[in-house]
Amino acid sequence: MEDYRxxxxxxxxxxxxxxxxxxxEGLAELRREVRVGEVAAERAALYRRLFWxxxxxxxxxxxLVAGAAYLFFWNKETPVxxxxxxxxxxxxxxxxxxxxxxPVEKTDDRKANEPIAGxxxxxxxSNPRYPAxxxxxxxxxxxxxxxxxxxxxxxxxxxxxxxxVRTGQxxxxxxxxxxxxxxxxxYLELERLEGQMAKNDTLLYLKGYCLMEMGEGxxxxxxxxxxxxxxxDWEPQLxxxxxLAMLLADEREKALALFKQLxxxxxxxxxxxxxxxxxxLSK
Amino acid sequence: xxxxxxxxxxxxxxQFDGNERLFQALKRLDNxxxxxVQTRAMPSARKFAQQYGLPPDSADEVLNQSTLIxxxxxxxxxxxxxxxxxxxxxxxxxxxxxxxxxxxxxKTHESLENHHDLHDPDVEAAxxxxxxxxxxxxxxxxxxxxxxxxIQLHHIDGxxxxxxxxxxxxxxxxxxxxxxxxxxxxxxxxxxxxxxxxTDNI
Numbered sequence: 431m432e433d434y435r436x437x438x439x440x441x442x443x444x445x446x447x448x449x450x451x452x453x454x455e456g457l458a459e460l461r462r463e464v465r466v467g468e469v470a471a472e473r474a475a476l477y478r479r480l481f482w483x484x485x486x487x488x489x490x491x492x493x494l495v496a497g498a499a500y501l502f503f504w505n506k507e508t509p510v511x512x513x514x515x516x517x518x519x520x521x522x523x524x525x526x527x528x529x530x531x532x533p534v535e536k537t538d539d540r541k542a543n544e545p546i547a548g549x550x551x552x553x554x555x556s557n558p559r560y561p562a563x564x565x566x567x568x569x570x571x572x573x574x575x576x577x578x579x580x581x582x583x584x585x586x587x588x589x590x591x592x593x594x595v596r597t598g599q600x601x602x603x604x605x606x607x608x609x610x611x612x613x614x615x616x617y618l619e620l621e622r623l624e625g626q627m628a629k630n631d632t633l634l635y636l637k638g639y640c641l642m643e644m645g646e647g648x649x650x651x652x653x654x655x656x657x658x659x660x661x662x663d664w665e666p667q668l669x670x671x672x673x674l675a676m677l678l679a680d681e682r683e684k685a686l687a688l689f690k691q692l693x694x695x696x697x698x699x700x701x702x703x704x705x706x707x708x709x710x711l712s713k
Numbered sequence: 714x715x716x717x718x719x720x721x722x723x724x725x726x727x728q729f730d731g732n733e734r735l736f737q738a739l740k741r742l743d744n745x746x747x748x749x750v751q752t753r754a755m756p757s758a759r760k761f762a763q764q765y766g767l768p769p770d771s772a773d774e775v776l777n778q779s780t781l782i783x784x785x786x787x788x789x790x791x792x793x794x795x796x797x798x799x800x801x802x803x804x805x806x807x808x809x810x811x812x813x814x815x816x817x818x819x820k821t822h823e824s825l826e827n828h829h830d831l832h833d834p835d836v837e838a839a840x841x842x843x844x845x846x847x848x849x850x851x852x853x854x855x856x857x858x859x860x861x862x863x864i865q866l867h868h869i870d871g872x873x874x875x876x877x878x879x880x881x882x883x884x885x886x887x888x889x890x891x892x893x894x895x896x897x898x899x900x901x902x903x904x905x906x907x908x909x910x911x912t913d914n915i
Contacts, residue, residue: 449907456849457868459842461742462784464869466777469747476748
């Protein structure tokens with residue numbers, strides 16, 4: 431470049447100088463245009479990277495929030511999760527009595543609420559939804575305990591809310607715990623209520639039921655016995671539960687006699703269960 | 714590109730620890746320096762485009778046009794460094810460019826007479842320079858090879874003679890031979906320009 435500048439300064443006329451100035455201006459402008467074009471491409475690439483980075487970070491943040499929310503709710507629900515046996519609930523209908531009050535938690539499950547007495551002739555009695563309690567099964571003779579547990583597992587047709595029982599406001603907490611089958615919590619609450627209303631029939635029935643589900647047959651029977659013949663609409667289920675409590679208390683003969691009575695009543699809502707029980711107990 | 718680099722794109726302004734250093738780099742037409750001021754000015758370009766009712770994608774055009782004017786001003790000395798951030802001046806140019814673009818849009822709807830007093834000297838200079846650039850592009854096409862490549866590599870792409878020789882982009886194997894050839898080519902280019910001025914146009 432130096433040479434042609436020298437050439438311009440030495441020999442060039444005015445027209446030639448103007449032409450040279452125009453060329454230099456044009457070249458400088460072209461150079462700037464090229465630079466700005468290159469930078470525009472770099473800038474576009476930079477913004478593309480920034481865009482995808484934001485998308486990536488947003489997705490990661492969303493995933494983290496979703497994960498945290500999942501963990502939070504999962505942890506929250508775990509303590510009140512139903513026992514594994516409850517998974518059978520969908521497969522096996524409940525054995526409610528004829529006059530059963532619709533369960534609060536599953537009012538739309540018509541099959542589950544269908545009275546046992548209403549089963550079609552020949553229809554197979556499904557297995558119980560829940561296993562029998564294990565807490566007080568160990569009584570020294572391991573073989574006998576296992577056999578009794580196996581028998582009770584086949585006959586543990588229990589259901590809550592209790593047929594015909596209307597629980598008032600004071601029983602809300604106990605009622606909720608029983609619905610969740612959290613019998614320990616329910617028992618503590620019923621104990622507390624017993625201090626206030628020891629002769630309340632609803633309390634007696636709830637506590638008897640709670641004790642029975644905890645495997646305390648003898649204890650449950652003391653409560654059930656106090657209610658015998660006092661509420662016609664409770665009676666069919668109460669009879670069945672008394673039979674189960676007797677089995678828990680290892681009073682097979684008394685239980686068999688009771689089940690035979692229930693079996694003989696064609697319209698008894700637990701007739702089919704009683705029939706099964708007598709069959710198993712007579713073996 | 715490694716994941717970490719992708720996650721943290723480099724900040725083009727990082728290497729310029731002061732406005733003066735940035736200004737010197739802009740004077741050299743350093744790409745990173747241009748990118749740095751453009752990155753700082755881009756939000757304003759978007760704002761002006763929105764404010765003056767220009768299409769959303771015109772922010773890039775406003776920025777590029779303004780950058781060319783800014784670089785021109787640095788080259789001809791009409792912008793001198795006085796300690797301020799160069800991007801501040803670029804934003805001011807952008808405002809005027811955006812305004813001019815709005816006027817151009819309005820001209821399509823209104824009569825030209827209403828706008829006779831709205832010309833901008835910077836935009837007019839830009840127009841003139843663009844015409845010069847187009848002419849030189851035309852002259853370069855006329856001059857043919859190897860002059861076109863020899864001139865382009867040095868005067869437009871900005872490569873040093875050493876780099877051109879080392880990369881073997883021309884047939885000249887020494888910097889001296891390359892310089893002699895380029896000098897010869899520049900004379901030819903000036904002659905073409907002179908011929909164009911005398912015979913056709915000016």
